[in-house]
Amino acid sequence: MMSETGEVPPIPEPRLPLTDAERLFIERWALMAASWGVPRSMAEVHALLFVTGEALTADDLMTELGISRGNASMTIRTLEEWGIVHREQRANERREYFRAEQDTLALFSTVIRIRKGREVDPLLSLVTECRARVEAGGARSAQFTRKLDDIQLFVTTVDALASRHLEPGGDGMRSLLGAFSLLDTPGGER
Amino acid sequence: MMSETGEVPPIPEPRLPLTDAERLFIERWALMAASWGVPRSMAEVHALLFVTGEALTADDLMTELGISRGNASMTIRTLEEWGIVHREQRANERREYFRAEQDTLALFSTVIRIRKGREVDPLLSLVTECRARVEAGGARSAQFTRKLDDIQLFVTTVDALASRHLEPGGDGMRSLLGAFSLLDTPGGER
DNA sequence: CCTAGATTTCAATGATGTCTGAAACTGGCG
DNA sequence: CGCCAGTTTCAGACATCATTGAAATCTAGG
Structure with missing residues (x-):
């Protein structure tokens, strides 16, 4: 050749x-x-x-x-x-x-998206299945339900963020980093 | 008792x-x-x-x-x-x-902090050491430097976020999730 | 100071997952 | 039609890492 x-x-x-x-x-x-x-x-x-x-x-x-x-x-x-x-x-x-x-940021975006699918998304089905089985009577059921609520809050927030900024093609990563810097400047607490 | x-x-x-x-x-x-x-x-x-x-x-x-x-x-x-x-x-x-x-969110906060230390922070020393060795002359050195810049942008942003919202004691996680929800509503792109 | 209950350490074992190398496969070209 | 450069697959070798269990260590009470 x-x-x-x-x-x-x-x-x-x-x-x-x-x-x-x-x-x-x-x-x-x-x-x-x-x-x-x-x-x-x-x-x-x-x-x-x-x-x-x-x-x-x-x-x-x-x-x-x-x-x-x-x-x-x-x-x-x-x-x-x-x-x-x-x-x-x-x-x-x-x-x-x-x-x-x-594109380095696109690379990070991809990696994060893949890992979210492996590591965060499964939490949602965990929550769903557990909810289906908590009997209201149990001694610890109230605490348990509160924990499930918090897990769901976490997962849905991450989900919303990801579907907005981490979609395959876009350069959403750069805008996400930009948004974060904005969050940082105000200096709300401590 | x-x-x-x-x-x-x-x-x-x-x-x-x-x-x-x-x-x-x-x-x-x-x-x-x-x-x-x-x-x-x-x-x-x-x-x-x-x-x-x-x-x-x-x-x-x-x-x-x-x-x-x-x-x-x-x-x-x-x-x-x-x-x-x-x-x-x-x-x-x-x-x-x-x-x-x-506290479920405190738990997530801890987990994320630990993993950031293991998985993100080392990127910074990688960038530093690589910068010390790029000779300006190399054919690919310009591209390489750009990649290092992007990695550093990513790491420093994550760092700033973490030190603001993920500190050991605080309930920063909840405020972080709150901030994220704010980011979501405006609906900037697409 | 000794004893007994409780905990920590660590070498050996077992499980899990990666890597190799050879054999099977593919498709183009003479 | 059969060869050849290139690619894929897969069973077994190998490495890595979690787990065990027994021995060493610790600590409070007698």
Whole structure:
């Protein structure tokens, strides 16, 4: 595929000389991913794509990060499902290239949306099911109901916020951060 | 307080007949804890203490949840460090009782504060260290710097919010939820 | 100072989830 | 039609982390 012309093919892929800063970023990003419940190698793949902004092949990922082909494949699929990595096809090229979402705030927005779905939304069905089973008679039922009310208050507020500012396409994240700064300036308490 | 008179001491501990709703709550809470990075048995212990609101002994926890003494001990220590469970000493009683924070929103506040420390704050040192290493010359250095700027914007905003509304003692959580509802009503975009 | 009830610690075990590597699959090209 | 570059799948190896249980430690009372 690169022997097409037969002349001066000395530099096959000048895409990937990483700087020190970039390497550090990848390492730390992967380390943090642990406390996020994200597999290390998945975080590495994403960090590499994110930080370079380049379109890379599966082999680039494998050699640069020292992971297996199978791992790279499955990881990329997941990243794609999350919507933070996209496939690209090059003319006259069989193999696929992968590129990461470059808008940092959109990335955070996506991550938060996914985690809200995993970690906050289930609380709502918890509340619903528990409500269906509290018998008014129980000694602790009043306290319990109050707790359920508070949980629901929390979840619905987060929900409203998310559906307003965290929708897939938009740049709602930036407006959300803006709104927060406004909240901060008045200096209401203490 | 009920064996005071010395007569009819037939029921040693009437603290713990759990209702169906309470049992369900504990089960689900523990299940969700998995996606939170919290050990299952730790979530169970906390859920039991939280949902009943009673002061329970280590043995209560062990028999009700079917966990070992060692596990109960270490788990309680951690919950104590997080500030959502407290020890109590009863007069004329050697063994300790444990009781959970009962204010639901204060609980969420604590959880969010802890997770921010684990998951958001490290981003700041990542940014700082990376900045120290970007050489202005690199081909991608401009893009990289922009990303670092955005990450820092995100972290500092979250930080400001947290230090204003999520401080240990206060009921800042309620005011935060209130502020969010305000944000929602105007209906700025789309 | 000793004893007994209660708690903490920690090495060994068990469970859970990630990663690898080889085999199966896909689709384009000679 | 069959080969080849590339991609996906999956069973088993491996690593990580929670949990146990017994031994060490602690503390109040005798």
